[in-house]
Amino acid sequence: MTTRMGLLASAVLCxxxxxxxxxxDGRTGTGKQAPPSDQPxxxxxxxxxxxxxxxxxxxxxxxxxFWKSVHAGANKAGRxxxxxxAWKGPVREDDRAEQIKVVENxxxxxxxxxxxxxxxxxxxxxxVKDAIGEGIPVVIIDSDLSFAxxxxxxxxxxxxxxxxxAQRLGTLLGGKGKVAMMRxxxxxxxxxxREQGFLDALQKKFPEIEVVSSNQYGGATTxxxxxxxxxxxxxxxxxxxxxxxxxxxTFGMLRALQxxxxxxxxxxxxxxxxSKLVEALGQGQIHGLAVQNPFAMGNLGVKALVDHLAGSPxxxxxxxxxxxxxxxxxxxxxxxxxxxxxxxxxxx
Amino acid sequence: MAAGxxxxxxxxxxxxxxxxxxxxxxxxxxxxxxxxxxxxxLAPDRFLSTYNLKTVATQTVIVGLGALGMTFVxxxxxxxxxxxxxxxxxxxxxxxxxxxxxxxxxxxxxxVSSGVLAGAVNGLLITGLRIVPFIxxxxxxxxxxxxxxxxxxxxxxxxDALGLSGLMAKSPDPxxxxxxxxxxxxxxxxxxxxxxxxxxxxxxxxxxxGSNEATAHLxxxxxxxxxxxxxxxxxxxxxLAGVLQYCRLTVGDPTTALGKELDIIAAVVIxxxxxxxxxxxxxxxxxxxxxxxxxxxxxTLTGVPNYVQEIIIGAIIVAAVAIDALRQHRDSx
Numbered sequence: 001m002t003t004r005m006g007l008l009a010s011a012v013l014c015x016x017x018x019x020x021x022x023x024x025d026g027r028t029g030t031g032k033q034a035p036p037s038d039q040p041x042x043x044x045x046x047x048x049x050x051x052x053x054x055x056x057x058x059x060x061x062x063x064x065x066f067w068k069s070v071h072a073g074a075n076k077a078g079r080x081x082x083x084x085x086a087w088k089g090p091v092r093e094d095d096r097a098e099q100i101k102v103v104e105n106x107x108x109x110x111x112x113x114x115x116x117x118x119x120x121x122x123x124x125x126x127x128v129k130d131a132i133g134e135g136i137p138v139v140i141i142d143s144d145l146s147f148a149x150x151x152x153x154x155x156x157x158x159x160x161x162x163x164x165x166a167q168r169l170g171t172l173l174g175g176k177g178k179v180a181m182m183r184x185x186x187x188x189x190x191x192x193x194r195e196q197g198f199l200d201a202l203q204k205k206f207p208e209i210e211v212v213s214s215n216q217y218g219g220a221t222t223x224x225x226x227x228x229x230x231x232x233x234x235x236x237x238x239x240x241x242x243x244x245x246x247x248x249x250t251f252g253m254l255r256a257l258q259x260x261x262x263x264x265x266x267x268x269x270x271x272x273x274x275s276k277l278v279e280a281l282g283q284g285q286i287h288g289l290a291v292q293n294p295f296a297m298g299n300l301g302v303k304a305l306v307d308h309l310a311g312s313p314x315x316x317x318x319x320x321x322x323x324x325x326x327x328x329x330x331x332x333x334x335x336x337x338x339x340x341x342x343x344x345x346x347x348x
Numbered sequence: 349m350a351a352g353x354x355x356x357x358x359x360x361x362x363x364x365x366x367x368x369x370x371x372x373x374x375x376x377x378x379x380x381x382x383x384x385x386x387x388x389x390l391a392p393d394r395f396l397s398t399y400n401l402k403t404v405a406t407q408t409v410i411v412g413l414g415a416l417g418m419t420f421v422x423x424x425x426x427x428x429x430x431x432x433x434x435x436x437x438x439x440x441x442x443x444x445x446x447x448x449x450x451x452x453x454x455x456x457x458x459x460v461s462s463g464v465l466a467g468a469v470n471g472l473l474i475t476g477l478r479i480v481p482f483i484x485x486x487x488x489x490x491x492x493x494x495x496x497x498x499x500x501x502x503x504x505x506x507x508d509a510l511g512l513s514g515l516m517a518k519s520p521d522p523x524x525x526x527x528x529x530x531x532x533x534x535x536x537x538x539x540x541x542x543x544x545x546x547x548x549x550x551x552x553x554x555x556x557x558g559s560n561e562a563t564a565h566l567x568x569x570x571x572x573x574x575x576x577x578x579x580x581x582x583x584x585x586x587x588l589a590g591v592l593q594y595c596r597l598t599v600g601d602p603t604t605a606l607g608k609e610l611d612i613i614a615a616v617v618i619x620x621x622x623x624x625x626x627x628x629x630x631x632x633x634x635x636x637x638x639x640x641x642x643x644x645x646x647x648t649l650t651g652v653p654n655y656v657q658e659i660i661i662g663a664i665i666v667a668a669v670a671i672d673a674l675r676q677h678r679d680s681x
Contacts, residue, residue: 105648108400
């Protein structure tokens with residue numbers, strides 16, 4: 001009995017201690033050899049000296065390839081400026097409340113500054129105000145926040161990006177046909193601007209194109225987007241063009257088109273890039289990808305914060321640009337740099 | 349000789365029995381103390397700072413409120429999977445009411461009473477249709493989520509919070525409150541819940557139904573009525589959590605609290621609640637909720653990636669249930 005209980009007790013302890021296992025930022029797990037008994041906090045375990053200044057970078061999620069590029073760009077800027085980058089997204093991707101918690105916890109950790117890609121333009125305002133109240137400056141990347149107190153907003157001009165997609169699709173269709181747009185998610189500012197930019201430009205420049213569906217949401221993950229796309233394709237047997245406003249919806253739509261053996265027959269313009277999407281572009285299943293520059297977003301976001309901390313003036317709005325990548329131009333070096341940045345160099 | 353051995357054995361059994369009981373009772377405290385001690389050791393100045401403790405307290409409110417309601421449900425041998433969706437629905441209703449120009453009191457009342465109503469519907473479906481709670485609440489989980497999205501027009505609902513956001517402000521006004529009013533609400537309701545559970549007829553009936561429903565019925569307990577009350581109570585807590593979720597986000601978000609029901613059930617289970625019914629407690633559930641919040645907070649503070657945090661919480665849930673199983677094993681001959 002006693003051995004069983006001892007086992008249990010040590011199991012509980014191991015679990016608690018396991019938490020300090022792989023340090024995210026190269027810090028070694030100091031709690032690994034904690035004594036199995038009463039006093040887990042012996043004085044020598046408290047960190048002797050503070051690590052170099054830490055800048056927290058908080059994405060909307062961590063599994064999309066897009067955010068890996070942001071991470072790489074942030075790491076590059078961090079290494080150049082000699083600051084540590086603490087990278088952490090919400091545990092449940094795309095959950096506003098979870099992201100607020102991450103910001104709060106970084107405020108409590110007293111980081112030097114925060115680079116944040118807010119999941120919501122309003123919900124994150126109170127916590128960003130808290131940060132600034134605690135003397136921690138905040139740079140916003142990717143999607144904007146309705147709060148002028150941020151240091152800078154570093155992002156793509158999403159409305160223009162959506163318009164570029166409309167231009168591409170309209171030209172491909174010769175100004176005629178039926179088009180469907182599958183939205184990303186309720187309340188995501190950046191994708192909503194792309195969607196609006198797409199619809200605005202389509203209506204203005206190609207008034208004869210009919211938008212047959214623009215109220216379906218792909219949702220947070222590729223899987224949910226895939227399902228929505230399948231249903232859309234079943235509903236519309238005849239479609240001439242499709243637009244999707246981000247990586248997960250574009251990929252979900254691509255998979256659904258491939259399944260339905262309609263890939264290549266429908267003109268398809270997507271947003272963002274991943275290796276699978278680029279492959280499909282080469283095979284003629286996708287006819288244009290509006291590509292942002294996430295690497296620059298992470299990079300310039302951290303740089304803006306470092307400059308601000310050093311007392312230099314920083315632009316309130318930094319545009320990181322959109323390129324329309326097609327099968328014709330995908331081989332050119334500037335496009336290649338956007339499509340396959342050397343992530344391993346900065347993430348390993 | 350043999351007789352002597354037996355007495356010794358049984359004495360040993362009672363001693364280890366007591367130990368196991370104590371471990372079960374103390375387990376959540378022990379785990380919480382361990383987690384706090386560990387992170388206090390790793391990041392002493394930050395983890396134990398007033399600001400951080402206020403932060404963790406505020407972060408616990410939503411799951412904590414849900415766990416109070418879930419404690420009653422789990423003790424009665426049921427489960428409520430709809431609580432996450434109800435939180436979203438009630439926060440959207442609060443926001444919609446505010447946007448329509450109602451005062452904050454009306455909006456809060458509407459949000460909370462929608463929760464009670466939805467909870468009562470859960471209870472009525474379970475007792476009226478004689479369907480197991482798992483299935484009923486699985487259904488209402490989808491219904492409530494869909495309703496929230498419908499009411500919100502598939503958008504988040506922007507509405508002026510009219511000072512409601514102060515309920516979840518980490519630095520409260522007035523300052524002598526020390527923590528957000530929402531935290532005091534959670535603690536106050538926890539005390540009331542504990543008293544209701546231990547000292548009232550309703551509480552005793554809840555335990556009786558969870559221990560053996562047939563016997564409870566034979567003893568003259570109005571099982572169905574009690575069950576409807578239990579689910580309505582869970583709805584009340586979900587409604588409150590929804591209102592506070594709105595106060596925290598300052599927008600009504602129909603996609604919020606997705607999967608939160610699992611965190612809430614985990615809090616109750618870590619705190620000693622048994623999904624077989626008949627056991628569980630308010631204090632334990634509250635500790636479970638705090639344990640998860642402290643873990644998430646500490647992992648961010650020390651730079652531990654999310655996946656490690658998820659693995660640890662999973663392991664703690666299994667350990668909590670293992671301790672419970674150990675006790676049950678000892679109890680049965």
